[in-house]
Amino acid sequence: MKRSFIPLLIICLLMAGAVPAGAASIPAGFDSWPLQGTTDAKKVWTIKFSLPLDSNSVNRSNIYVTDDSNRSVSTSLVRSADGTSVQVKPSSAYTVGKKYWLFISGGLTAANGKNALAQPIAAPFLVAEENSKIIQISASHSPLLTSFTVLTSADVFSVKINSKNMIYQGNNTYTLGMTGLKTGGTVTVYAYDSKGKCLKNQKYTIK
Structure with a gap:
């Protein structure tokens, strides 16, 4: 950067x-x-x-x-x-x-x-551990909106939460706001390479 x-x-x-x-x-x-x-x-x-x-x-x-x-x-x-x-x-x-x-x-x-x-x-x-693809998942939760941030390794090309595409912010960072989620609920984060191959998926529990 x-x-x-x-x-x-x-x-x-x-x-x-x-x-x-x-x-x-x-x-x-x-x-x-x-x-x-x-x-x-x-x-x-x-x-x-x-x-x-x-x-x-x-x-x-x-x-x-x-x-x-x-x-x-x-x-x-x-x-x-x-x-x-x-x-x-x-x-x-x-x-x-x-x-x-x-x-x-x-x-x-x-x-x-x-x-x-x-x-x-x-x-x-x-x-992070060697060969990690999803380095960190964080979220800010309120009753109206849950804002996710995902930090990945440099070889990740795109990221989804469940079926929704995250927005690339630069510096291997992706963000997305989602509604209708509750504390204790889970989502799945998917990291893909440039050919669309899923490199890693990881569940995240909303706090």
């Missing part, structure tokens, strides 16, 4: 998703990004900038990872030779099924002394 903040920055997190932020405490002033999903327990994040960074500001105070309980996760940072990108590598594999947060703080600066970000970033990501 790609978003720009000021001419100084283009950050590429190379993953996808869109679910509301979770339990972690987000520092004041941080822009909370949509949830990402990965099946790579040793996922290396690559952050790209349009101008070289000040090497002294590339440290674990300004770029860091926590779990969903705000516990620090050990990582190493590798700045590219030209200073325009940083890789964030976990010291050990992430735990499958857990949610983590990648934080990029306002202390990060460019080599010219200017701030590297217009706003600090908090980017959540969920580590």
Whole structure:
């Protein structure tokens, strides 16, 4: 995925998703990004900038990872030779099924002394089992409408709930609103490849 903040920055997190932020405490002033999903327990994040960074500001105070309980996760940072990108590598594999947060703080600066970000970033990501097709299903339920969000792997081409097509929102994320559903009821989510083959189906109970 790609978003720009000021001419100084283009950050590429190379993953996808869109679910509301979770339990972690987000520092004041941080822009909370949509949830990402990965099946790579040793996922290396690559952050790209349009101008070289000040090497002294590339440290674990300004770029860091926590779990969903705000516990620090050990990582190493590798700045590219030209200073325009940083890789964030976990010291050990992430735990499958857990949610983590990648934080990029306002202390990060460019080599010219200017701030590297217009706003600090908090980017959540969920580590799923290898070969997972449906990474996460979530829903917001009311008596009038149930709004579903489904996060999939990159090889999923389309998704249905029961017989209804979900709407692709980008970043491997699909949404759909449905009426007439009740708490405790179930729906079935189907994930398909580009040829219409069902890769995975999974039941979901409405809460």
